[in-house]
Every structure is written in C-alpha cells, then in structure tokens.
Amino acid sequence: xxxxxxxxxxxxxxxxxxxxxxxxxxxxxxxxxxxxxxxxxxxxxxxxxxxxxxxxxxxxxxxxxxxxxxxxxxxxxxxxxxxxxxxxxxxxxxxxxxxxxxxxxxxxxxxxxxxxxxxxxxxxxxxxxxxxxxxxxxxxxxxxxxxxxxxxxxxxxxxxxxxxxxxxxxxxxxxxxxxxxxxxxxxxxxxxxxxxxxxxxxxxxxxxxxxxxxxxxxxxxxxxxxxxxxxxxxxxxxxxxxxxxxxxxxxxxxxxxxxxxxxxxxxxxxxxxxxxxxxxxxxxxxxxxxxxxxxxxxxxxxxxxxxxxxxxxxxxxxxxxxxxxxxxxxxxxxxxxxxxxxxxxxxxxxxxxxxxxxxxxxxxxxxxxxxxxxxxxxxxxxxxxxxxxxxxxxxxxxxxxxxxxxxxxxxxxxxxxxxxxxxxxxxxxxxxxxxxxxxxxxxxxxxxxxxxxxxxxxxxxxxxxxxxxxxxxxxxxxxxxxxxxxxxxxxxxxxxxxxxxxxxxxxxxxxxxxxxxxxxxxxxxxxxxxxxxxxxxxxxxxxxxxxxxxxxxxxxxxxxxxxxxxxxxxxxxxxxxxxxxxxxxxxxxxxxxxx
Amino acid sequence: xxxxxxxxxxxxxxxxxxxxxxxxxxxxxxxxxxxxxxxxxxxxxxxxxxxxxxxxxxxxxxxxxxxxxxxxxxxxxxxxxxxxxxxxxxxxxxxxxxxxxxxxxxxxxxxxxxxxxxxxxxxxxxxxxxxxxxxxxxxxxxxxxxxxxxxxxxxxxxxxxxxxxxxxxxxxxxxxxxxxxxxxxxxxxxxxxxxxxxxxxxxxxxxxxxxxxxxxxxxxxxxxxxxxxxxxxxxxxxxxxxxxxxxxxxxxxxxxxxxxxxxxxxxxxxxxxxxxxxxxxxxxxxxxxxxx
Numbered sequence: 053x054x055x056x057x058x059x060x061x062x063x064x065x066x067x068x069x070x071x072x073x074x075x076x077x078x079x080x081x082x083x084x085x086x087x088x089x090x091x092x093x094x095x096x097x098x099x100x101x102x103x104x105x106x107x108x109x110x111x112x113x114x115x116x117x118x119x120x121x122x123x124x125x126x127x128x129x130x131x132x133x134x135x136x137x138x139x140x141x142x143x144x145x146x147x148x149x150x151x152x153x154x155x156x157x158x159x160x161x162x163x164x165x166x167x168x169x170x171x172x173x174x175x176x177x178x179x180x181x182x183x184x185x186x187x188x189x190x191x192x193x194x195x196x197x198x199x200x201x202x203x204x205x206x207x208x209x210x211x212x213x214x215x216x217x218x219x220x221x222x223x224x225x226x227x228x229x230x231x232x233x234x235x236x237x238x239x240x241x242x243x244x245x246x247x248x249x250x251x252x253x254x255x256x257x258x259x260x261x262x263x264x265x266x267x268x269x270x271x272x273x274x275x276x277x278x279x280x281x282x283x284x285x286x287x288x289x290x291x292x293x294x295x296x297x298x299x300x301x302x303x304x305x306x307x308x309x310x311x312x313x314x315x316x317x318x319x320x321x322x323x324x325x326x327x328x329x330x331x332x333x334x335x336x337x338x339x340x341x342x343x344x345x346x347x348x349x350x351x352x353x354x355x356x357x358x359x360x361x362x363x364x365x366x367x368x369x370x371x372x373x374x375x376x377x378x379x380x381x382x383x384x385x386x387x388x389x390x391x392x393x394x395x396x397x398x399x400x401x402x403x404x405x406x407x408x409x410x411x412x413x414x415x416x417x418x419x420x421x422x423x424x425x426x427x428x429x430x431x432x433x434x435x436x437x438x439x440x441x442x443x444x445x446x447x448x449x450x451x452x453x454x455x456x457x458x459x460x461x462x463x464x465x466x467x468x469x470x471x472x473x474x475x476x477x478x479x480x481x482x483x484x485x486x487x488x489x490x491x492x493x494x495x496x497x498x499x500x501x502x503x504x505x506x507x508x509x510x511x512x513x514x515x516x517x518x519x520x521x522x523x524x525x526x527x528x529x530x531x532x533x534x535x536x537x538x539x540x541x542x543x544x545x546x547x548x549x550x551x552x553x554x555x556x557x558x559x560x561x562x563x564x565x566x567x568x569x570x571x572x573x574x575x576x577x578x579x580x581x582x583x584x585x586x587x588x589x590x591x592x593x594x595x596x597x598x599x600x601x602x603x604x605x606x607x608x609x610x611x612x613x614x615x616x617x618x619x620x621x622x623x624x625x626x627x628x629x630x631x632x633x634x635x636x637x638x639x640x641x642x643x644x645x646x647x
Numbered sequence: 648x649x650x651x652x653x654x655x656x657x658x659x660x661x662x663x664x665x666x667x668x669x670x671x672x673x674x675x676x677x678x679x680x681x682x683x684x685x686x687x688x689x690x691x692x693x694x695x696x697x698x699x700x701x702x703x704x705x706x707x708x709x710x711x712x713x714x715x716x717x718x719x720x721x722x723x724x725x726x727x728x729x730x731x732x733x734x735x736x737x738x739x740x741x742x743x744x745x746x747x748x749x750x751x752x753x754x755x756x757x758x759x760x761x762x763x764x765x766x767x768x769x770x771x772x773x774x775x776x777x778x779x780x781x782x783x784x785x786x787x788x789x790x791x792x793x794x795x796x797x798x799x800x801x802x803x804x805x806x807x808x809x810x811x812x813x814x815x816x817x818x819x820x821x822x823x824x825x826x827x828x829x830x831x832x833x834x835x836x837x838x839x840x841x842x843x844x845x846x847x848x849x850x851x852x853x854x855x856x857x858x859x860x861x862x863x864x865x866x867x868x869x870x871x872x873x874x875x876x877x878x879x880x881x882x883x884x885x886x887x888x889x890x891x892x893x894x895x896x897x898x899x900x901x902x903x904x905x906x907x908x909x910x911x912x913x914x915x916x917x918x919x920x921x922x923x924x925x926x927x928x929x930x931x932x933x934x935x936x937x938x939x
Contacts, residue, residue: 231746231749232741232742232743232746232747233746233747233748233749235705235707235739235741235747236739236741236747236806236809237749237760238707239705239706239707239734239737239738239739240734240738240760240761240764240809240812240813241731241732241733241734241735241761241764241765241813242731242760242761242764243727243731243764244727246764250749250752250760251749254749254751254752255751413828413829413830413831414799414828557692557693557855558692558855558856558857558896558899558900559692559895559896559899561899561901562898562899562900562901562915565901566912566916584828584829585901586829586903587900587901587902587903587908588901589903590901590902590903590904590905590908591901591908591912593905610905611905611906614903614904614905624830625829625830626903627833628829628830628832628833629829629858629903630832630833630836630856630858630859630861630862631858631900631902631903633858633861633862635861635862635864635881635882635885635886636686636840636861636862636863636864636865636881637865637880637881637882638865638866638880638881639682639684639685639686639865639866
C-alpha cells in the first residue's frame, strides 16, 4: 500500500495576498502612498491650518510663504488647507461610485451567472445598453435634472461603471458554475446562497479586488474631470475644482495647477500599480506547486538497482539497432540552481522493425524519455548526460540543425491528445501537405495526391471531404488517424507514439491499434510506444521496458515479461490488472433475476 | 427484497442553444433498478448517455419523461429544497479528482461542508471528519491540507469520504477510477467494496472499462446511443455478452497477455466481419430497423 506509506507532501505555506504584496516593492510603495492618502482623507480637515473656504483679499494668488506653505488661490484661500479638505471629498466621492458599481455589478453578475434564465437575459441586455451610453453625456444630462451635486453624479457614475464588474463576475461564475465541486456541493445539500458564498465568491474575489483598484482610479479621474469642467458644486473643495481654479490662472500662478494634478495623478498611478502588483502576486502563487512535485521524484535519487533483463526468445528481432539510448539522464533546472532528474539513467535499444513498449505509471519518466529522443523537452529540461544514438547520429544535446534533418523525416511522432495537436485554423489537408513539401521537396499537387492516398490508407471513409475539413469537424478517432497519416507521410524509420490511444474509446482504440500494427509491418518501422496500458503492450509490442521513477526496472521480450515478471514492481503492476479477474457475482440474498 | 432506486422509461433531453435547433435527446426510455447494498455497473463509450443517467439520478439533468423512484417516491422533478433534503440519501463521487474538490478550501472544510449544511455543530463535525478520513485510510492530520497537496488517488479517497459524510444509501460513482494509475485504481476499487460490505451502501457504478465494472458490480447494464442495450448478471454480461454492441466492446478491450490477445484480435476481426455481413444483409432486405 504505497499510498498509505508515502507521506503526503509537506504542507504548503499559505501566504495571504496582503503579506505577499508587502514583499513586492511596487506593491509596498503604492500601498504606502494610498495609506497616506486614506489617512489624509480621514483626518485631513482637522490638520488643515486654515478654514479651506476662508477667503482673504490680501492673499489672492499669493506665492508660497512660511504662513501659507503652498500659497493661496484666486479667491485668497489657503491651498494646503483646501488640498487637505479636498482629499476627503474626492476620495469619498470616488468610493461612493466604486461601491455602487461593486454592489450593482457583482450582485447582478452573480445572480445572472449562477441562475441564468430571464434575469441573465435582462441584465445582459441592460449591461449592453449602459456600455453603449456615453458616460459624460449621461452625467451632463443628470446634472441638468438633479443639480450640481458630487454625490448624485457619482451615484449615477457608479451605475455606469457597474458593467465592468458585471461582465467580470458573470464570466467567472459561468466558468465555475459547471465545475464538479459545485455539483458536488449541490448534491451535498448546500443551499444556493451557501454555494455562492463558499465556492463562487472565492473565485471572483481576486479579480474583483484587482478590478476595484482600477475602477477607483477611473472614478477619481472622472470625478475630477467633472469638477474641472465646472459641473460640480463649486462651494465644496475638491481636487477637480482646485484644478479648474489653477487652470484659469495658469499664467498668473502656474504652481496652483501642480498640487491637485499631483494628487490626482499620483493616486491614480498608485491604484493602477497596486492592481498590477496584486495580479503579479496572485499569478505567482501557482508556481511553487509544480516545482515541489518534481522534487519529490528526485528524493529517491542516486541508488541505481540492477535492471532485470529477460533473454531474447524466438519471436524477438535480431538485426541492426536503429535507436540506442545509453544511460540517459534528463533533468530540469530549478530556480535555486539545483537539478531535478526525472530520467535517471535509462538504456534501451530499438531495432529496425521492432515495436518497443515503454510502460509505467504517471510520473515514471516514460514520456520524458520519448521527448528527449525527439529533442522536444519542455522549457527548462535538458539531457544531462548519456547518449542517444540514432543510426550513427548522436542526438543527445544535438542542435536544431541536426534535428531538422531527422525529426519528421526519419523520426516521427504520434501524440496522445489528437485534437490539441491539430491547428484549428488550417484545414487537415494543408496540415498534411505542408510538412511533406518541406521534408520531401515535392510539388503541391504531388503532396496532395499522396495525402489523399494516406488518408485512405488510414481508413478514413471519405478522404476528399476530410482533406478539406477543419479539425473541429472530425471526431477524436478520426483526428488520431489523421495524425498517424501525417506521421508516416515522410516514411520515417522510427515512430514514437506517446499514449496514442489513451484519449479514445475502447472500440476506436482497437481500430487505431490495428492501423498502427498494419502500418508498422508494412513499412518495417521501428516503434517506441509509450503507454500505461498492459493490454496495448500485449497487443502491439515485441519487447517491453518497465519504468519506475525515472529508471527502467525490467526489460525483455513481451511474452517473457508477461509470463514470468521478476521485478517486484512489474509484478505489482501485473497484479493490479483487473481483466480476467473473477466477476463479483450476484448480490447475496437476492433471487437471481436479471431484468 | 425491495428496490432502492427504480428508473422507468427515462428520457432526458437537453435544449440546444440557438433558435429552431433540435434539442438533444441524451437518454431514451432507460429503465434500471438498484437494490439496497447492491452495485449496478453501467458501461458505455463516450456519448452513450451513461453519465447523463447518473446526473439525472442526482437531479442535475433535465428529465423530460419517465420516472426515477427512490424508495417508492418519484424524485425526477423535485424542487431545490426537497432535493437538498435528499442529500443524506443519494451522494456522488465524480471522475475527475482534480476539479471535484474546490482548490481553495482545506480538506476539513470540504468534508464538513455537507455536515454543517445539515446543522451539525462545529466540534461534532470535526470529530466526524477525522472518522471519515480514517474510513478512507488517510491520516487524521490530512484535514488541514489543501487538495493540491494530494495525489490523484488520495484526492479520490477524499471525494469518497465526502460522499460518505451523511451516511447515504446510494452513491452514484461516475468513472471514479478512470483518471487513476493502474495500481491506485485497484486499491480505490477495493476501498469501494470494503465500504459497501461494511455500510451496506448501494452503488450506481459508471465506467467505460468493462474490467473495472466486472470487478465491482453485482449486475451490469450496457448503454449505447442513449439506450440500455443489454443488462443482467455481471458475470454473464461481461463474460459472455449477447448484444452485438456489447460483444464488440468486449472484444475491443485488449487482454494484458500477448498470447491470448493474439487470439482475441483474430476473434474480434472475425466478429466484425460477421456483423458487417449481417448488416449488409439487413440493408439488402431493405429494413432500416435501427435509428442510430
């Protein structure tokens, strides 16, 4: 019971978003600035040395002086006092708009996304309408009706901003609504309110917070803009009205414009930078997981037990070795400079015309071995040591140049997921023709003829129609046939198939296996078949190697391995096979009635 | 013995988006019954409707005809509130152990969810969670961890523990082992059987894998194109199938033994040839019997 004895991975430290932000320099600076602005908004009017509305004729457009550090405006009011008082009003007005947008947008988004139905239709229509309205025109019209009030205009502006939240939340909810864990919660008997609060709000929380930072910036800018245009209540000090005053006196006292501009500009900047920092931190939280998993595979490194090798029997091929892998080590560089080795010394030979199965459980390194041979290791991975000899060529560590003469033309590849390996933007025909023109150097018409022949050969009922079709128009089994046709189109000597039938239904799998067998025999290709299914191995392979955590533990002719496996791991895998086990039989104590 | 669940002539039709599009009928006149403590296996390929049947029993698919009776009461068209009340009777284990657990919640939060929804107090719920973790052979301290810290097999155990939390009478298992490695798969299946023998829970066990279904089921039903084409005793359906489709399915699964697989392959090709000839004859006599 390895599952009981293997300890669970060490608990990951869960760091709150706030703490992570405090470690991000941009985050700290913008948070600190916003904290100061917030503080000023709360206690600013108490700190102000003068009444912000106290006008003095002596002080009209006074330059900065010890008594009035920032000078005075066109009505002789102290600029510092006004700036401090204006912060409160501007921030409060922006917050009002934000809260209205948040409440309206998030609530409507949650309800419309979760329940759908008529509310979804109505609110989506309404959202479209609101987004189509020019905001500033609506605000101007509203001012004509309700008068010059900061609060009313921000209330209306909040509604105008709510689509930003609605669309965000709506998209997130519809994506998560069909997650299995939401279904499971429903089956567990949770009320809708509880499901929304627990499972759905947590998903939309992060994007909503980020959006809020941006929306707050917009609200401040728009609010200031309205005041600047003189549409606000001029008796209330705000950043916008101060800007207006400064602008009208720009030749007489240019400094007057500077202070409100700085306040508006820096606050908006801080909000946007904070949103960016939050997004960066939230995205970063995903990264350590993969790293840890790989490390777990490397813990048991170093000891390299002997490989159990079965003697060849009459059915295994002798002859020229096509691919010879010796002591292959594949590793991934980690950010801290160390190396995680996922393949730890694999040796295997494939002769011309031989089908070699590479079998193992997930994480055993079988796919990594295949990718190393193809020179297609994902970013960060490399062949650390060992050699990959292919018909006299050394492929380990070889450059693109060497591979270009090999991949596609002499070594071909059939992937696991047929659908994601066809480009949805091109017809199937063009995806078959292009590689052939490049590697074989034949004309387009010749390549097309060949492609149609291949499609017919792989058992596609109507080759002409499939040739002109796009990938989404064919089934998964057909797509895999197309990929096989593409793989053999340039007469490769070695075919590498990575779980070629795992994504297919059993009946389709059987057909695809038949096809692979026929093509392999017909063309006498070497075949490296990566799989976790012993049935597939039994069906196709001449020889099989069993992999466990980056090493081959047992290798030999397929019949010999199935008949008397010697390595305990191979035995445990074979024991876990359910085929041919006894059926469970009818339920005890019931009459044997089969309906 | 009485039946626990009885599905009669069930139709499920999904509306298809777009004006004037024909709705998609996923199930056509499906009948099935499950007795207390019994496992009924449901086999079929993708698109056969087997998952839809499971979802219909759970109240997650739109039933358009027929009935689903649980202990003699029709549960096909329950309201949200009544459905919630049924959660202590019918539970579910889904296929994908990755998306069936909320990645943001700890294991304890996930497992105590159904309990607190029923008003079980916090401390009692915690004791029950530890008990549940023990039942599925996970250490008691697993409760503080997040799902991503567990392997696929361990996650599936957590999903089983969640299903067991309210002591249900029936668990719908939708491909619960198909995402797992071979050796993990065998252990999880044994856990299912052990729990059934201890608690007497019944399973509707959905899988595409005949071998898995054979291992765990008392009775087996085979689905094809939204209909049940063959059903009966597990040994018979998975050992000597009668319906042509079941035969094809049976023959298509490769045997993990090179010698016997060679024979089976030959047998399969012969069977396909036979069925093709039969089809051609049927066509020749101009009787398009099946509406596939």
